[in-house]
Amino acid sequence: MKLQTLAVTLSVAALTLSGCSEPFKTGGNGKICSDFKTAKASPGAAAAGGAVVLDECLKRWAYSLAPSRDDAEIVATAARAACGTQLASWNQQIVSQPGAEEQAASLMTGEPTTPLAEHNGYAERRALFYVVQARAGSCPAPAAKDGVPEGVG
Numbered sequence: 001m002k003l004q005t006l007a008v009t010l011s012v013a014a015l016t017l018s019g020c021s022e023p024f025k026t027g028g029n030g031k032i033c034s035d036f037k038t039a040k041a042s043p044g045a046a047a048a049g050g051a052v053v054l055d056e057c058l059k060r061w062a063y064s065l066a067p068s069r070d071d072a073e074i075v076a077t078a079a080r081a082a083c084g085t086q087l088a089s090w091n092q093q094i095v096s097q098p099g100a101e102e103q104a105a106s107l108m109t110g111e112p113t114t115p116l117a118e119h120n121g122y123a124e125r126r127a128l129f130y131v132v133q134a135r136a137g138s139c140p141a142p143a144a145k146d147g148v149p150e151g152v153g
Contacts, residue, residue, distance in 0.1 A: 033139035034059055036151065050090025051119075055126055057083035060149035062130030064141040072135070076127035083152075087123050091116055 061079035068075050080087070094100045094115045106113040113121075133139065142149045 029137050030139065031137070032133055033137040034063065034133075036060070036063075036142035050086065050093050051122070054083055054086040054090050054123060057086045057152045058123060058127045059130045060142045060152050062127050063134040063139055064144065064149045066131050066134035066139070066141070072128060072131045075131045076124065079127040079131065080123050083123065083127075087119060091119055094119075 058079055061082040062076065065075045065078055065082075068078075070078075100115055103112040103114055105111070106118065108121075134141075142151060144150060
């Protein structure tokens with residue numbers, strides 16, 4: 001009887017420990033997911049503000065890449081790289097403005113910064129947020145065409 005109890009105890013311990021190498025998974029909170037069927041950047045959004053177009057691109061790429069096993073920071077960097085054109089377009093909108101290269105205090109940190117640095121920081125933070133959001137909610141990726149999430153443009 002003692003031998004059976006010991007065998008059962010060791011088996012349970014082995015099963016418990018074998019689960020340690022697996023990443024922790026939750027059921028996800030699908031209520032935090034973006035609905036790509038209704039949330040699309042309007043064609044006039046580029047004229048209204050490059051931040052809207054960039055944000056939509058970051059969201060779609062981050063959700064598409066989120067299932068990767070890479071760290072969230074790596075996935076966010078990849079999403080940001082995929083949206084380089086949108087970030088450059090947004091940056092271009094301010095380059096022609098007077099004082100675009102002057103430093104000022106960041107509204108978030110108080111540290112000296114430039115508008116271009118703030119745009120890049122925005123893209124970095126939003127991409128990371130969307131990767132974590134997609135993973136936490138077990139969110140589906142947007143539809144893709146030719147390897148590019150639809151709505152990115």
